[in-house]
Amino acid sequence: MVVPSWVWGLTIVGIVGLLLFDFFFHVRKAHVPTLKEAATWSALYVGIAVLFGVGVLVFGGSQAGGEYFAGYVTEKALSVDNLFVFLIIMASFRVPREDQQKVLLFGIVFALIARTGFIFLGAALINSFAWVFYLFGLILLLTAGNMLKPDGEESHSADNFIIRLAKKVFHTTEHYDGDKLFTLVDGKRAMTPMLLVMVAIGGTDILFALDSIPAIFGLTQDVFIVFTATAFSLLGLRQLYFLIDGLLDRLIYLSYGLAAILGFIGVKLMLHALHENNVPFINDGEPVSVVEISTAVSLSVIIGVLVVTVIASLVSRKGKAQTAIANARRHATAYLDAEYTTDAAERERIFNKLLAERDQILALGPKYRQMVRDEPALMELLERAAARHDGAVERGEAKTFDRKLT
Structure with a gap:
């Protein structure tokens, strides 16, 4: 698809305008x-x-439109999968709500910059060396295999080498000062956790780009489509984080769905x-006659796998229990953290969420209630949250609820 330079210019200005x-x-x-x-x-x-x-479809044709979508x-x-890691990183750094x-906006801007660089680098490599397609294909197959391995929050630890180095080289503080990147501690300039968490988010964005750029080049080699599809997938990610907060788990x-999609690509x-x-x-260096997968088939497979994955996740009773337990742990930790939020309404919302998750676990039956009882640390955390809320009720800072969490 031939794209005039003025269309490129307007597109970039529009994306930057939306971010601003x-x-x-x-x-x-x-x-x-x-x-x-x-x-x-x-x-x-x-x-x-x-x-x-739709504009790409109208002006670029069905092939370009299908590749874009x-x-x-x-x-x-x-990007939704990336939100899991962002959630873990922000929980690790106790970022105030x-x-x-x-x-998140910093992460989106950094991701857009990093992926734009990878896009033009990938395009240059593809135009110069046909073997790059083999390399991209191998990267995606390995990534798909890694996604099938069980992992936990520790696999996405925010305490990486860059963060440890920053803490050694620079004077840092464990406490936030609003959204400031630096603050004064005992008269000395110190780096706040806000800057450190941005460094951690930026580092993970680079790793995400190594997976996502080969994936989209597997669907189209049109640089304009690659750039715009990537950019628009990142825009709105901040709002999506707060919209599906609590549903990520x-x-x-x-x-598994993403592994299937990346393996397919x-x-x-x-x-x-x-x-x-x-x-x-x-x-002998000659093209091999093989069946190539059309854009229409690719789009159908991607949407089909995602639909099946989401439905299977939502109807799974085990998934409901795991989600309720993970969210209860997260909300109890947030409620007990005095620095997490100073907004009384937000603290009340967190406790209401905790009660809703308690009710959900109870409704799932004895088998899943036992999953909570088998975790003494979680039980103790929930009781501490309940006791803290009782104290807030006595001081008139919160409403009265049935506090029995388990």
């Missing part, structure tokens, strides 16, 4: 987005992405590499 609008009208003033706010703006950003795709859906799904928007089969890339082959030791 997001910062000045939503993120600049620290606050916790309401569900209505998150839902409205999430729908708006998805609508913008869809309208742009296949790339957008794939990148959006990978009101300031999480700023961290519910998608227990998402990693990896095979597609390998077939394309064989079709374009010029590697001397494969078929």
Whole structure:
């Protein structure tokens, strides 16, 4: 698809404009987005992405339109998976709820910059060396295999080498000072955890780019489509984080679905590499006659796998129990952390969430209630949260509830 330079310019200006609008009208003033706010703006950003795709379809043809939507859906799904890691990192750094928007927006901007660099690098490599398709295909197949391995929160630890080095080289503090990156401690300038968490988010963004860029190049080699599908999948990610907060852990089969999608795209890339082959030791450097997977088939497989994955996750009773337990642990920890939020309404919302998760666990029956009792640390955490809330009720800082958590 031939794209005039002025279209490139307008597209980039539009994307930058949306990011600036997001910062000045939503993120600049620290606050916790309401569900209505998150839902409205999430729908708006998805609508913008869809309208742009319709424009690609009208002006670029069905092939370009299909490639854009296949790339957008794939990148959006990978972005949702990235939110799991963002959640773990922000929990590790105890980022105050009101300031999480700023961290997420920084992550989105850094991801966009990093992925743009990888996009142009990937395009240059593909145009110069056909064997790069083999490399991208291998990366995706290995990534798909790694996604099938069981892992926990410790596999995404925020305490990486860069963070440890920063703590040794620079004077750091364990406490936040609003959303400031630096503060004064005993008259000395010190780095706050806000800067450290941004470094951690930025580092993970680079790793995410190594997976997502080969994935979308497996669906299209058109640089404009690759760039726009990637950019629009990232826009609105901040709002989506707050919209599906608490449901992330519910998608227990998402990693399997993404593994299937990345594996499928990896095979597609390998077939394309064989079709374009010029590697001397494969078929004497001549192209291999193989079946190539069309864009329509790719889009159908991607959407089909995601639909099955999401439905299977939502109907799973085990998934419901795991989600309720994980969220109860997270909300109890947040409620007990005095620095997590200074907003009384937000603290009340957290405790209400905790009660709802308690009720959900009770409703699932004895088998899943036992899962909670088998974790003494979680039981103790829930009781401490209940006792803290009782104290807030006595001081008139919170409403009275049936506090029996387990």
